[in-house]
Amino acid sequence: MIVQGTVIFHGNARGMPLFLTAPLSFYGGVDPHTGHIIQHGHPQHGQCIAGRILVLDASTGSTVGTWTILRMRKNRVAPAGIITHHCDPVLAAGSIIAKIPHIDGIPSSALGTSMTSIAGAEVISGASETAAPFHERENRTQDSGGIILKLGGSLITEKESLTPKIHERRLHNLAAALSQTTVPMVIVHGAGSFGHGPVQRMGLLNRTPGPDTSRGWSEVMSLQYALNNEVAHALRVAGLAPWPLQSELIAGPWASPLWGRQMLMETLTHGLVPLLYGSPELAPDGTFDILSGDTIVAACARLLGWKTIIHLTDVRGVYASPVDFTGDPIPFIYADEPPPNLTPGSSKPDVTGGMSGKLSPLLALALCGVTSHIVSGEEPDVIHRILSGEQVGTTITVTRHWRGKS
Amino acid sequence: MTVFGDYIQGDALESIARGEQGDAAYHSLELLVGLARAFHAPHLIPVSSVQISGVSFWNLGLEGLEYLETLAIDGRVRVPATLNPAAFNPKAPPAGVSHSDVENQARVVAAYGAMGVDTTLTCAPYLWGNLPRFHSHIAWSESSAVVFANSVIGAMTNREGGPAALAAALTGYAPYYGLHLMENRAPHIVVHVHTALSGALEFGLLGAAIGQRTREIPFIILAGGQSEPLTEDLQALGAALITFGGAPMFHMESITPESLHFPVPTRTLEVTAGDLAAVHESLSSPGEKPQLVLLGCPHYGPSKMAALSRLPLDIEGLSIGTAASCNTLSCGGLRGGCAAVAPLPSGVNRIATNSVKAAFYLKNRGVSIELLSEAQCLALGNRSEEP
Numbered sequence: 001m002i003v004q005g006t007v008i009f010h011g012n013a014r015g016m017p018l019f020l021t022a023p024l025s026f027y028g029g030v031d032p033h034t035g036h037i038i039q040h041g042h043p044q045h046g047q048c049i050a051g052r053i054l055v056l057d058a059s060t061g062s063t064v065g066t067w068t069i070l071r072m073r074k075n076r077v078a079p080a081g082i083i084t085h086h087c088d089p090v091l092a093a094g095s096i097i098a099k100i101p102h103i104d105g106i107p108s109s110a111l112g113t114s115m116t117s118i119a120g121a122e123v124i125s126g127a128s129e130t131a132a133p134f135h136e137r138e139n140r141t142q143d144s145g146g147i148i149l150k151l152g153g154s155l156i157t158e159k160e161s162l163t164p165k166i167h168e169r170r171l172h173n174l175a176a177a178l179s180q181t182t183v184p185m186v187i188v189h190g191a192g193s194f195g196h197g198p199v200q201r202m203g204l205l206n207r208t209p210g211p212d213t214s215r216g217w218s219e220v221m222s223l224q225y226a227l228n229n230e231v232a233h234a235l236r237v238a239g240l241a242p243w244p245l246q247s248e249l250i251a252g253p254w255a256s257p258l259w260g261r262q263m264l265m266e267t268l269t270h271g272l273v274p275l276l277y278g279s280p281e282l283a284p285d286g287t288f289d290i291l292s293g294d295t296i297v298a299a300c301a302r303l304l305g306w307k308t309i310i311h312l313t314d315v316r317g318v319y320a321s322p323v324d325f326t327g328d329p330i331p332f333i334y335a336d337e338p339p340p341n342l343t344p345g346s347s348k349p350d351v352t353g354g355m356s357g358k359l360s361p362l363l364a365l366a367l368c369g370v371t372s373h374i375v376s377g378e379e380p381d382v383i384h385r386i387l388s389g390e391q392v393g394t395t396i397t398v399t400r401h402w403r404g405k406s
Numbered sequence: 407m408t409v410f411g412d413y414i415q416g417d418a419l420e421s422i423a424r425g426e427q428g429d430a431a432y433h434s435l436e437l438l439v440g441l442a443r444a445f446h447a448p449h450l451i452p453v454s455s456v457q458i459s460g461v462s463f464w465n466l467g468l469e470g471l472e473y474l475e476t477l478a479i480d481g482r483v484r485v486p487a488t489l490n491p492a493a494f495n496p497k498a499p500p501a502g503v504s505h506s507d508v509e510n511q512a513r514v515v516a517a518y519g520a521m522g523v524d525t526t527l528t529c530a531p532y533l534w535g536n537l538p539r540f541h542s543h544i545a546w547s548e549s550s551a552v553v554f555a556n557s558v559i560g561a562m563t564n565r566e567g568g569p570a571a572l573a574a575a576l577t578g579y580a581p582y583y584g585l586h587l588m589e590n591r592a593p594h595i596v597v598h599v600h601t602a603l604s605g606a607l608e609f610g611l612l613g614a615a616i617g618q619r620t621r622e623i624p625f626i627i628l629a630g631g632q633s634e635p636l637t638e639d640l641q642a643l644g645a646a647l648i649t650f651g652g653a654p655m656f657h658m659e660s661i662t663p664e665s666l667h668f669p670v671p672t673r674t675l676e677v678t679a680g681d682l683a684a685v686h687e688s689l690s691s692p693g694e695k696p697q698l699v700l701l702g703c704p705h706y707g708p709s710k711m712a713a714l715s716r717l718p719l720d721i722e723g724l725s726i727g728t729a730a731s732c733n734t735l736s737c738g739g740l741r742g743g744c745a746a747v748a749p750l751p752s753g754v755n756r757i758a759t760n761s762v763k764a765a766f767y768l769k770n771r772g773v774s775i776e777l778l779s780e781a782q783c784l785a786l787g788n789r790s791e792e793p
Contacts, residue, residue, distance in 0.1 A: 074469035
């Protein structure tokens with residue numbers, strides 16, 4: 001469900017909604033050090049708003065509340081995003097100076113209670129973060145820009161290896177192919193055996209945070225730097241100038257859409273290839289999570305307004321169940337039609353969703369005019385063929401009326 | 407540039423939007439455009455005067471202080487701007503305030519000073535050199551000052567939050583909505599006052615009585631037969647009106663400058679002596695002699711301070727709110743402080759005041775209040791009457 005509102009502060013945010021059923025005075029009503037609601041008699045008294053999508057019809061109280069919101073942000077206990085029906089100037093100024101994505105003009109009754117995302121002027125209730133459309137509409141009218149390439153972790157690493165291991169041949173062949181690409185690119189790579197194996201082996205996603213899990217996440221984080229270094233090296237050897245960027249600046253709860261976009265644009269202006277990668281992230285609520293390459297790809301599409309995503313994977317596309325990798329993949333998946341019965345993904349271990357996890361954000365992006373291609377990274381000349389209009393692998397687009405449809 | 411959309415009109419705003427005027431001005435423009443979008447303002451409007459609240463370190467915290475000090479790196483005011491009082495004046499801190507709080511409060515004032523804000527520290531800037539003209543657009547934030555400016559001066563301002571007012575000072579613009587538009591300044595209800603009022607206390611009681619009953623802009627008719635209200639009477643009326651939930655503006659027949667601009671509303675509200683007595687009773691409780699007498703909420707101006715300085719007043723036990731720049735009376739630690747939220751001397755739990763606004767805030771802090779007229783308050787503080 002997508003609901004449109006008025007942007008108070010531009011940005012993307014995602015979190016579980018917290019519905020306030022009575023007006024809240026931020027000054028005196030919220031502890032700026034902990035994010036807990038302390039307003040006497042408030043129905044949500046005692047709840048913590050840190051990291052939540054705060055949904056409230058109206059706010060009230062002293063103009064000092066603006067400062068309270070800023071204090072919460074600086075103490076890292078601010079809400080991830082704010083959705084209001086009739087916001088007052090105190091709250092509006094607070095979300096702007098604290099840089100909290102905020103949309104006004106949406107009644108709380110219009111929203112569901114499941115995971116909620118804010119993307120520019122739109123709220124996606126009960127959908128994945130990557131369902132977000134572009135936050136800058138004007139980009140839609142520009143040409144399709146460059147391409148966002150996702151190098152699947154299962155392609156560039158030995159994904160089934162118990163220890164982190166690069167798939168040297170594939171990586172270097174791929175780097176050579178990418179160096180022939182003439183359009184601007186952003187490259188995002190997955191973690192493969194540098195991420196999924198270690199995370200699962202240490203059981204990090206299922207354990208309560210503590211010194212052991214912190215060390216585990218630290219190790220996983222370092223592995224991503226190591227993998228990224230290898231990928232950057234391979235691209236450089238092939239003649240490109242990759243520019244590794246910290247993914248948290250582009251996607252996830254800490255990202256600043258304005259700066260993220262400027263940083264990407266600046267990098268591209270200098271002939272550099274922005275190089276991003278999935279990695280662990282420390283969420284504002286103090287929990288560890290994984291910022292997946294697929295999330296980053298979607299964020300890049302939104303920030304840059306580019307219309308083409310190419311997923312280079314170790315399979316030739318998306319297959320209907322039951323899987324038969326010797327046959328042909330599904331050629332087209334349309335966002336405006338019911339989804340086909342899909343395989344749960346390449347049968348390799350994956351902590352961020354595999355193929356089916358990739359698909360739903362791509363369908364949501366398709367509704368915003370972004371076409372995604374899921375193709376084999378080993379198929380020769382595949383990028384050039386896609387850019388010249390050929391249908392390869394599986395194409396995910398908004399409707400049957402796509403130009404490439406036979 | 408696109409992030410600001412159509413709000414960038416004219417060379418001055420374009421230059422800020424391009425970042426040529428520095429980070430503080432750019433950030434301020436972000437804030438103002440965000441507010442303009444939120445309140446459907448069609449554009450920003452140049453302002454000629456700014457008054458900024460958000461001075462008390464206890465409200466700002468170290469985080470707010472850091473925000474101000476960051477803006478102070480390259481932020482400079484483009485229009486005259488003055489500062490609200492803090493809970494206390496760091497140059498004359500009351501006893502019992504920690505050294506670090508005094509220091510941090512001084513840093514807050516210094517950061518504003520560095521940006522070129524006049525650190526007069528007063529909630530009545532119109533009496534201390536920041537006097538807007540009729541129908542000029544301004545951006546003020548102190549609530550009692552906003553009512554006074556809109557109503558008595560006829561200047562046009564919304565009740566801006568502290569950061570928004572500062573942003574207006576650093577850019578020279580404010581969002582054009584609300585009370586900046588004539589059609590939003592019309593009265594919607596007539597208030598007939600059926601008793602003769604005298605002094606700040608009674609006008610404050612009237613403001614509270616109206617504010618409790620309507621949020622609409624009132625058209626007040628003083629029907630009790632009386633002399634023209636003084637400036638401090640109108641200050642007290644406006645301060646109490648907004649403190650008790652009323653509109654940020656009032657009209658008063660043949661007194662306020664816009665009272666002839668609009669048709670007189672048809673709906674009416676009757677206020678009697680009994681209504682004022684009810685407000686008085688809800689705030690004031692009889693009891694022992696108050697330990698402290700508090701005057702000057704909202705702040706007095708220079709002429710009033712000069713008059714008070716000629717009286718034989720016992721300074722112990724008397725607090726008079728006035729601007730930090732006032733040197734005519736050494737007034738018990740409240741120079742540049744806020745009478746409503748100032749830290750109280752230890753042991754003080756009963757206060758006499760003529761201010762309905764101060765009574766409201768002090769009562770919420772658990773202080774027993776005796777609401778008296780100014781003359782009665784001064785009598786309590788008169789040295790010659792002490793035994």
